[in-house]
Amino acid sequence: MESRPPAAAPTPAEAEALEAVVGRRVQAVEARVIRRGPDRRHLLLPALHALQDRVGWISPEALAELCARLDVPRAEAFGVATFYALLRTTEGPRTVVHVCDDIVCRLHPDYREPDGHDGWQSGESVGVHTSPCLGQCDRAPAAFVQRAGADAARWTAAGTEAAPARVVAVGPAWLTGRIGTADPASLEEYRAHGGYRALRAALAMGPESVLREIADSGLRGRGGAAFPTGVKWRAVASSARRDRYVVCNADESEPGTFKDRVLLEGDPFALVESMTIAGVTVGATQGYVYIRGEYPTAEQRVIAAVEQARRHGLLGVDVASSGLAFDIEVRRGAGAYICGEETALFNSLEGYRGEPRSKPPFPTEAGLFGRPTVVNNVETLHNVPVILTEGAGAFSAVGTADSPGTKLFSVAGDVALPGVYEVPFGTRLSDLLELAGSPRDAGAVLLGGAAGSFVPQDAGEVALTFEGVGAAGLTLGSGAVTVFGAATDMGDIVERITAFFRDESCGQCVPCRVGTVRQNETIARLRSGSALAGDGDLLKDLAAVMGDASICGLGHTAASAVGSALRLGLIGGAAGAADGRSSVAGASP
Numbered sequence: 001m002e003s004r005p006p007a008a009a010p011t012p013a014e015a016e017a018l019e020a021v022v023g024r025r026v027q028a029v030e031a032r033v034i035r036r037g038p039d040r041r042h043l044l045l046p047a048l049h050a051l052q053d054r055v056g057w058i059s060p061e062a063l064a065e066l067c068a069r070l071d072v073p074r075a076e077a078f079g080v081a082t083f084y085a086l087l088r089t090t091e092g093p094r095t096v097v098h099v100c101d102d103i104v105c106r107l108h109p110d111y112r113e114p115d116g117h118d119g120w121q122s123g124e125s126v127g128v129h130t131s132p133c134l135g136q137c138d139r140a141p142a143a144f145v146q147r148a149g150a151d152a153a154r155w156t157a158a159g160t161e162a163a164p165a166r167v168v169a170v171g172p173a174w175l176t177g178r179i180g181t182a183d184p185a186s187l188e189e190y191r192a193h194g195g196y197r198a199l200r201a202a203l204a205m206g207p208e209s210v211l212r213e214i215a216d217s218g219l220r221g222r223g224g225a226a227f228p229t230g231v232k233w234r235a236v237a238s239s240a241r242r243d244r245y246v247v248c249n250a251d252e253s254e255p256g257t258f259k260d261r262v263l264l265e266g267d268p269f270a271l272v273e274s275m276t277i278a279g280v281t282v283g284a285t286q287g288y289v290y291i292r293g294e295y296p297t298a299e300q301r302v303i304a305a306v307e308q309a310r311r312h313g314l315l316g317v318d319v320a321s322s323g324l325a326f327d328i329e330v331r332r333g334a335g336a337y338i339c340g341e342e343t344a345l346f347n348s349l350e351g352y353r354g355e356p357r358s359k360p361p362f363p364t365e366a367g368l369f370g371r372p373t374v375v376n377n378v379e380t381l382h383n384v385p386v387i388l389t390e391g392a393g394a395f396s397a398v399g400t401a402d403s404p405g406t407k408l409f410s411v412a413g414d415v416a417l418p419g420v421y422e423v424p425f426g427t428r429l430s431d432l433l434e435l436a437g438s439p440r441d442a443g444a445v446l447l448g449g450a451a452g453s454f455v456p457q458d459a460g461e462v463a464l465t466f467e468g469v470g471a472a473g474l475t476l477g478s479g480a481v482t483v484f485g486a487a488t489d490m491g492d493i494v495e496r497i498t499a500f501f502r503d504e505s506c507g508q509c510v511p512c513r514v515g516t517v518r519q520n521e522t523i524a525r526l527r528s529g530s531a532l533a534g535d536g537d538l539l540k541d542l543a544a545v546m547g548d549a550s551i552c553g554l555g556h557t558a559a560s561a562v563g564s565a566l567r568l569g570l571i572g573g574a575a576g577a578a579d580g581r582s583s584v585a586g587a588s589p
Contacts, residue, residue: 013150014062017054021047022069040070042369044080044351049293049332052087056094056148063089072351083353083506085131085335086146086293098131098144098294102255102500103450103493104412104482105133105141108159132337132500133255134294137412137482138165138419144294154296165262166419168435172398174386174406175379176422179266184301187308190269196314198385202277203322205388210281211237214384216392218404223249223340223377224451224477224553226466232374235364237282239372246278246287246326247368247375249345250302253292253337254449255500256480259408260378262420264291264298267382268305272315272328274381277388278374279326280319287328288368290345293335303330337504341552342367342375344506355508356552379408379479399425403465407479411436414485423464430460432481443486444570448477450497451557453564475560491527491571494562498523501558512555515546519559527571539566 010018022043047066051058058081067074081087086098105111136142139158147153167176182189190196202210215230236244248271252260264271275287289306291299306328309315317325336354338344343357346368367373383405387395396404403425409432412418416437423432433445445455453474455462462472469476484493498520507513519542525531543559550556565571 008061010059010062010065011055013054014051014059015065017050018047018062018066018069021050022066024069041072041351042349044070044072044077045334045348046331048081048084048087049334052146053148053152054150056096057088057091059091070351076352080351080353083336084293084333087334093125093127094148095125096127096129096146098129098134098146100132100134100136100140100142100144101130101496102133103446103496104137104256106492106496107413107484107488108141111141131294132504133253133257135252135258135261135292137256137258137410140412140418154293156294156296165258165266166417167262167266167422168417168419169406169422170427170435171422171424172406173422174390175263175382175408176266176420178270179262182267184266184268185304187269187305187312190267194389195269195385196273196320198388199273199277199314199320201388202281203320203324207237207281207283210277210388213387213392217383217387217395218392218401219380219383219387219395220403220466221376222379222383222407222479224448224475226476229376229380229383232364232376233278233282236284236372236374239365241372242283243369243371244282244284245368245371245373246275246282246284247342247345247349247373248275248287248289248381249340249342249375249377250289250291250295250298251333251340251345252295252378252478253340254451254478254480255497256412256446256449256482257410257478258412259410259420259479261295261298263378263382263408264295265301268298268301269309270382270385271302271378272305272309274384275328276309276315276319276326277384278376278381280322280324282372282374284374285325285327287326288349289328289330290333290339290349291330292333292339299330299332306330336506337500338506338552338554341554344552345375346373353506355506356554358551400463400465400467402467407464407476409464409479409481411438411481411483413483414439414442414488415483425465426463426468428460429455429462429464429481432464433460433483436481436483438483439485441486442483443488444484444490444493444565444568446480446482446484446561448475448560449480449482450500450561451475451553452477452480453560454568454570455564456568490565491523494565494571495520495523495527497561498558501554505554505558509549509551509555511545511549512551512558515542515550515555516558518542519546519562523562523571536566539563 067077134142136158142158167179178193182193219229220226339348339354341356344354348354363373406422409421502516502520505512505516546555
């Protein structure tokens, strides 16, 4: 990136877009002088979005002006702008269509591999680009559209866009009960269906009682790590540092997963209430919701819910006349799967590249802006009002001792009834598949998304609990369950998974940056019949190195689905022979 600012000034449209986010330039920044402004750098990503929305790309002139206003080195800002798939630093069409070619959409009968798989197809006014999973698996096939201009717009086009999300509850519909019943745009309807009872209870109980109730409920994180929520909240509440934050990780980007999208679109006020409870309980005054950029409807509905809550005194300097302050800001991601990792998400919010940090320190000690931070995903937070209104005892009475409550599963692929299923922990996998109309002769089932594992044929009796899947050598992961029919080319699916991790690796650490590329190349050779001697051992070595030495979970799990597919013989005899495969029923992935 050129170290000197360009001679030309930003266009009036660019200047207007910048002013709306970062304000006017206060003083000129002397060339070649690097000044850091951590208190304003966090506006970098929102400002880049504003430029992208208004003019369709981030020009050198606009970037230089943005850096001058935020005191951010241009090289660093350019590194941020080029990190994300939904931002462009080269001029192109003002309307861009991102067509999903991931593991569920490619199962559709009308799917065809696009020309120029890794690049652009540009018409005079519209650009077309292939995309990883858009979180619309229940409505596949799907595309995401960006249109720049004064009337900038983003929307998702899907095969069954007109149909509402299918939500099925077996047992207590705690998390999904209002979806399809209460208007997600109406605070009044939310209250009429029990909304804000939990916040009133939390304020009456006080922080210590709320912390005890959350701990007694046994609630564990629903994002994949399954960490006890009460322990996390207690650690932040007990911190000696006064500046604390609450962050909702709504960057749901795991292929095959869409449960959080359904919660965000169908019950946004529940998220606002949950975060407010977390804030007043742990002593935080500011919260952030980080929503993936491909979820425009979810973003709009959460923003509307935040604004209504603020107008009615449920957010701000005096929450519900309690004398306690808490507010929420919604931030938009920009197309980076890695930002679903909590510390990468913090870096993104702070205006840096979305690269994970080494841990420890953990977020409860040094999270967003280096301060103690509660970070939970959408589904986890939606459980909080249930616990406070129903009681920890009633909550823990559902499910099992180690996995209390209900769990949301995103079921898609070759099933008759794709959708979100809320079932008690302990439900058998076979029962869940039967609810969704899975064919009895399904070729394969992927549990946990791209970072999960293909399950053996006898895994139907596995109980869907943290302890049950762990004993079977599997993982619940994000709660994605993807079914592949007997006619599916599973080699194609596995190769797509390896391409996903290759493309989504942030490149920060060598084991993941190199390992994901080599894994993809090796699977491609196995599929084409041109395997090299030792390719099976190479895949094992790559899995071991990525699992042991990568900085974050992306590298740790990048080989999980691949290893399970090879052991189950899902991608052909050559792959199985190369892996030295024998009996695999119940094998650990």
